[in-house]
Amino acid sequence: MIASLRLLSALCLAALLAACASSPSSSLGELPRTPDASIEQLLDQAATSKTPEKAALLRLSAADLAHTQKDNARASQILEQVPLESLKPAQQVFASTLAAELAMSRNQPKAALSALSHPSLARLNELPKEQQARTYSVRAAALEADGQTLAAAQERVQLAPLLEGNAASANHEAIWNLVAALPSEQLQSISMGNDTLAGWASLALAVKNAGTLEQQQAAIQAWRGQHSEHPAALQLPLPLVKLKQLASQPLTKIALLLPQEGPLASVARALRDGFMAAHLQAQQAGQQPPAIQVFDSSRLTSLDEFYRQAQAAGVQLVIGPLEKPLVKQLSARTQLPITTLALNYSDVGQGNPPQLFQFGLAAEDEAREVSRRARADGMRRAAALVPRGEWGDRVLKAFRQDWEAKGGTLIAAEHIDQPVALAQQIAELFQLRQSEGRAKSLQSTVGGNVSAQPSRRQDIDFIFLAATPQQAQQIKPTLNFQYAGDVPVYATSHLYSASGDVNQYNDMNGIRFCETPWLLDTGNSLRQQVVRQWPQAGGSLGRLYAMGIDAYSLAPRLSQLKALPDTRIEGFSGSLSMSPNQRIERQLPWAEFSAGQVKRLPDTPR
Structure with missing residues (x-):
């Protein structure tokens, strides 16, 4: 602005x-x-x-x-x-x-x-x-x-x-x-014309569709050859000039720093397999990808010693660590010897050295995504249902901050309790007890039986829901029972198990939720190859494989994202961009449970 x-x-x-x-x-x-x-x-x-x-x-x-x-x-x-x-x-x-x-x-x-x-x-x-x-x-x-x-x-x-x-x-x-x-779909439509704007759109589409910096340079050159008289060919926009400078600094060796033992070993294995699958695909495509050297962070005794070993091995970029305490240690430093893409986030507000980038499947990103989608759909007044505990507090805080900053109102919030208390909580959220009280008072005044169905409050446009699949299965039927079944529900991905269980999905009919492209768009050849080799990647664990693949895609483009803040990478874990504090943020596509199936929803403008 x-x-x-x-x-x-x-x-x-x-x-x-x-x-x-x-x-x-x-x-x-x-x-x-x-x-x-x-x-x-x-x-x-x-x-x-x-x-x-x-x-x-x-x-x-x-x-x-x-x-x-x-x-x-x-x-x-x-x-x-x-x-x-x-x-x-x-x-x-x-x-x-x-x-x-x-x-x-x-x-x-x-x-x-x-x-x-x-x-x-x-x-x-x-x-x-x-x-x-x-x-x-x-x-x-x-x-x-x-x-x-x-x-x-x-x-x-x-x-x-x-x-x-x-x-x-x-x-x-x-x-x-x-x-x-502009989103790629819109650019595709505009580029079909033959006016000046169509030329701009085809250039943007060429840059978006190219993966590596080298591919982007080739795409730009090809475009200029086809549009030699276009204003952007005569004077290349400054961000594209910067791309050319960045492309002259190739990435040749990466250190992958992940735990091979301990409580995060299975998570790290999925991340590693996704990362290496993307590396193999690049080799098969005839590219010259960087060499990869794997280090075990579970055996790490000193970050300083690790960086000394990595420097001696000629490493130019570190991917990892995954462990949050190690990420917090890196964030506390003023400088790092090697550019590092951590696979987790330090505490909000903690300063970062300029060489540190952070990437993860942050629930806060999804809370902000719910805020964006609901606002685009015309919603203005929200209620929230989140789990008790630190995770629920973080998600609610992220949603509240984004929602209210964009002019929305959060009318009420409840922390989901045990199933026995859920009906009471939802009744209080929609003020149904007051409605029942008014009905009883009316009966007492006029005498005899008075037919009066309880009515819910009408000032809630939608519910923001962050819940497990089991919790969500209870919430939607409870909303129906409490006369609030017509209130739209917008949820984070955590309620989607990707199990294909029709009965589970039926219990959540009508709920809209954001999810990774990996689990919603299954036609990609790399995804199909990964799922054939690791069938568990087709379920909810697939989000981690997607993150590993996206970490590989981000590796050569961190400087690009830093230099060009408006750049987006269309990844398997979401549409990726970089915040001013060098955190990778995700925007996600949307789906809805409908008749026991998962129905992909059209994207809204960003």
Whole structure:
């Protein structure tokens, strides 16, 4: 948002430096001129003007000058004194554009878009290009801030021919950032056209579909050969220039640091097998993957000694450790000798050395994913059901923070107790006991039997659920019994056992849940190969195999993700991106239990 406003300010400044005087047709009217007087002088002149049109032009100039001087409160006050509907079209466009800019200064993109919906905007292309550039700029910024990424990109493509110099370069980079943020399915659809935006989309798709940095470079070169006259071919976006620099530093040796004994050995084995399966596939595809050396963290006596051995062996990247205490030790250091991708997370808020990256199947990611999906589906008021204990507290905290930060309301939360108490908890959550009490009171007042079915509270749009399969099997029928069966339930993946048990799935009919692509999209050849060799990878344990494969995919691209924060890797454990504190975050696809089956749901825009 801040970046968009900075870009908007730069573009507007470029427009304001040019004289805005115009000589359009009399039906359009005259645009305000670049003022050479103070705000007070302009307002004094407006007060003594002989014609209303002249007074309006002077007030528009005064309001614009106040906005330029960042006195937006005064600019809004002056603009309110200008009767918009009595102006000529050119002046209406100017006033509507200024109103949109002021709305954006208040972080109100919807108000900005409303201002830009005035009928006079239909004649924008008849006005001088400086005014066109200014209007397109604020509309693009408003669309982006409102989450309309594609529309914002389209607006900036229209804006591009109107700009020169630094403003043109800034807009060029903004187009790329917007297009690169679109999901692959949308890019595929756009790229089928033959206009400038289609070219941008096909470039973004080529970069997204390529795996390694080397493959991305080849894809970019091939695209440039096919689109030699496209603006992005003539001036490659800066993030793609950075990719070329990163590709010149190949990764040749990786240390895999995992426990071979102890309570995490089975988890580590699944991670290792997934990792090595991806390595084997790269070899079979004719690539030149890095050499892998495995170290046993369960026999580790000193992290310093391990790093000395790894350096002596020529290791450039460490994958691991898995054990949380070791990850916390690494996080406490100011520097690491070798870049390290830990397969777990340190405590939230703990500082990290710049060489440490962290990746895991964090339940907090899924809580945030529920927040995103429910918001995209139009939900606003939530209730939560989470297990008792530290894990449930962490998941609830992550959901609450994300949900409330995006404007949602968490009305109530219950920690799931023993089965015998579950019905009581849900009844309290939906205030059914109060409803029953009212019915009894009515019976007492009127006498005799009164038919009154208890009614639940109506201010809960959906339930956020984090639960095991066994807990979820009890919760959905209990909701039905407690007159709340129509309330949508959005859940984390923890309720999905991937067992294929139709009876279990029937008990959870209607529940929507996020899940890894590994368990929802089973047609991938690498997945099929892994499941043939390790059948347990087809069940819930498959999430760990997926994480191991994704760790292999992340290995050569950590610097890329750090340099290009908007980059995403479409992995088997989710759509992967990097947070500012160098934690890999996952966004997940969605499914729903329906008639005893798992039904994949369409993706929503990110």
